[in-house]
Amino acid sequence: MSDYIETARRVIRTEMTGLDQLAGALDAEFDRAVEAILNAQGRVIVSGMGKSGHIARKIAATLASTGTPAQFVHPAEASHGDLGMVTQADVALVLSNSGETPELADLIAHTRRFRIPLIGVASRPGSTLLRQSDVVLVLPAAEEACGNGIVPTTSTTMTLALGDALAVALMEHRQFTAEHFRTFHPGGKLGALLSKVGDLMHRDVPVVTEDTPMTDALLVISQKGYGVTGVVDQAGALIGIITDGDLRRHMDGLLTLRAGEVMTRNPRVIAPDALAESALAQMQDRKITCLFVVENAVPSGILHIHDCLRAGLV
Known part of the structure; x- marks a missing residue:
C-alpha cells in the first residue's frame, strides 16, 4: 500500500470520527435552530469567511433547492452595503470555526441592532459569535485531519454535515417531495430524472x-x-x-x-x-x-x- 493511500485513509477516518462526535453532541439547540428557520418570514442568510464562506455557500444552495429560501451574504461585502440584504424578516446562520472572525463583526452587530434571529456555528462556546447568538450550535473539539491542526478539514466537514442536517430536517417537516425538488432543479441529471x-x-x-x-x-x-x-x-x-x-x-x-x-x-x-x-x-x-x-x-x-x-x- 502506498503512503498516499494510507494518508488518504487516515484523513477520512479522522473526519469520520469528527462526524461521530458531532452526531453525539446534538442537543435541544438544534431543535431551536430548526424552529427559528421555520418561524422566519423571510430567508436564511448564510455567511462565513474563508473556508467557512465556501461551506456557507453550499449550505445556502442546499437550503434553497430543498424548499427553504436562503442566500449567501459575504461578510466583507456586507460591511460595504450588502447588509441591506439582511432584513428583520430573515434569520441569520453564521459560520466561524473560531467564532472570532473579525469580518463578521458588522453582520453580527446588524442582527443585534434589528433583532434578527442569529444562529451561530463555531467550535468555541465562549467566542464572540456564540456569545452574541440566539441559538448556539457548538462544533465538537475534533482533531483536524491535516495532523498539525492548522488546515480546516474536519471542522469544515462537520459544518457542512450540520448544514445538511438542518436542510433535511426542514425538508421532512415540510414534507418536501421529489416533485417540489424538480420545481427548484429543472436542469441537469436530477431534473431529467424527475421529469414527467x-x-x-x-x-x-x-x-x-x-x-x-x-x-x-x-x-x-x-x-x-x-x-x-x-x-x-x-x-x-x-x-x-x-x-x-x-x-x-x-x-x-x-x-x-x-x-x-x-x-x-x-x-x-x-x-x-x-x-x-x-x-x-x-x-x-x-x-x-x-x-x-x-x-x-x-x-x-x-x-x-x-x-x-x-x-x-x-
Whole structure:
C-alpha cells in the first residue's frame, strides 16, 4: 500500500470520527435552530469567511433547492452595503470555526441592532459569535485531519454535515417531495430524472379508427414521423397500435386490409403524470421505441425514446 493511500485513509477516518462526535453532541439547540428557520418570514442568510464562506455557500444552495429560501451574504461585502440584504424578516446562520472572525463583526452587530434571529456555528462556546447568538450550535473539539491542526478539514466537514442536517430536517417537516425538488432543479441529471411524461410527450398524436383503410393509415404513419399509429374506437379510446412489425406481419394483401385487422391490441401505455424515467424503463424492457400517453383510456400524447434521450435520461 502506498503512503498516499494510507494518508488518504487516515484523513477520512479522522473526519469520520469528527462526524461521530458531532452526531453525539446534538442537543435541544438544534431543535431551536430548526424552529427559528421555520418561524422566519423571510430567508436564511448564510455567511462565513474563508473556508467557512465556501461551506456557507453550499449550505445556502442546499437550503434553497430543498424548499427553504436562503442566500449567501459575504461578510466583507456586507460591511460595504450588502447588509441591506439582511432584513428583520430573515434569520441569520453564521459560520466561524473560531467564532472570532473579525469580518463578521458588522453582520453580527446588524442582527443585534434589528433583532434578527442569529444562529451561530463555531467550535468555541465562549467566542464572540456564540456569545452574541440566539441559538448556539457548538462544533465538537475534533482533531483536524491535516495532523498539525492548522488546515480546516474536519471542522469544515462537520459544518457542512450540520448544514445538511438542518436542510433535511426542514425538508421532512415540510414534507418536501421529489416533485417540489424538480420545481427548484429543472436542469441537469436530477431534473431529467424527475421529469414527467407530460413534460416530454408530443401532443400531435397519430391515430386512426378501426375501419380506416390501411392505405390511409400508412399516410398517417408517414406524416407524423413516429413510425407508429394508434387505433381508437368510436368513443376515442385507444384499443390498438400499428407498428413496423405489424406491417411486416401483414405484408401480403396489406393495402386491402383495415386498421383493426392489422393492429396489435392492448398496447403498452403510460399516464402523463408518470415519471419519464419509468416510461424509459418500460421502453427499454419491452424493446419498443414509443409509448402512447392516455388519460381515461383516450390518447393525449405520444412519447418517443428519443425524447427521453434528448432530456438527458440516459
